[in-house]
Amino acid sequence: MIVTALIMEIIGISLLYQSWRKPNRQPLANAIGWSVIIVSLWPWQQAMGLEYGISFWLMAIPPIAWLFVLNNSETRKREAPSRIRKHIFPDNKRLTHAVIKAVIAGPFLLMACFLCSSFVSLAVQHSTGLVKADQLILNLSLLLLFWPISIYWLTAKPIEWRSTIALLTFTLSGSLWLYG
Template sequence: MSMFLSSIDPLGSLLGLCLLLLGIGLLHAAWRRPQRHWPLISAGWLSIALAYWPWMKAAGFDKGAALASLLPGLLALLVIIFRTDWRSHTKAPVAARAAAKAVITSSWQRLALSLTQRILVVGLLSLSAAIGIGLAVYALLDASLVNRVISAALVVLLVWPALMVWSQSRVSLLKPALWFVGISLGGWLFTPAIF
């Protein structure tokens, strides 16, 4: 992994990442409009297509093309997860949601606390739990090393978004945080290959 990261040009990858973020932002802005806005849609896809060039210059043809193909989906998934009000789709009482919001009165304090909780619980702890599940799959599979690693990676890629959406749909992030810590510890301790 460190050899892979050391072979990537940081300036090219930063330019590629900026182009990808710009493209996703433009597509998201077009999606939020009531009618199709073809200039925004075209500019968004063009920006994503242009990101292939700096990524291929930064990481080589094969690795750069793979990164330029995978990152837009992951970045778009994060935008969708963090911008969607998943709590409105649950059956939690409105009074419970209002009481949770009324604890902190200042809007900027509420925003800072909410963002910190989302980064820690929805982002990092859910990733740790997904990796824990992937490690358990890795330990349980009776296959070659390559097949075990690929299967575990696929499980992580499929489980992580589901865990993020589930945690975003809860009224409080405390219960998802406890679940994620437990799953993480179980998965990490369950895998003898680490120790």
């Protein structure tokens, strides 16, 4: 079963690779390739159980794909031009902005995300009757999902005072309501 699963993954990635090498897009070959890769989960979980099967299924993909990448390497030799050395001094304005963002991304976003994840997990618990352990783990999992995404949102753009103040107000009032 493990050999079958591996062969299926190799075939799937090989199909993707063959499609990728052609100048025009090959939607059918791509779809078949992805389908074969997805179907290979079945022999993996038959051989090793669902939990190990999923992890092996995902772990087998990168080494196979990297072999195709290695096979496809092209060499374009050219020396990089030498560059001048400069003394760079930190820009105070950018440093201040970075510190402000770090403060917002740290405690404030953590609390804002905790408020949101608590609200969602409690709502799910009330509507579906989750047991306490499930609700707490859902809460933590959502927090670990919301927090990095909101850090991305914050760092992707310059500080906007209006949205920052709205975030701080939401966080502070929510925290006061929860802990006050």
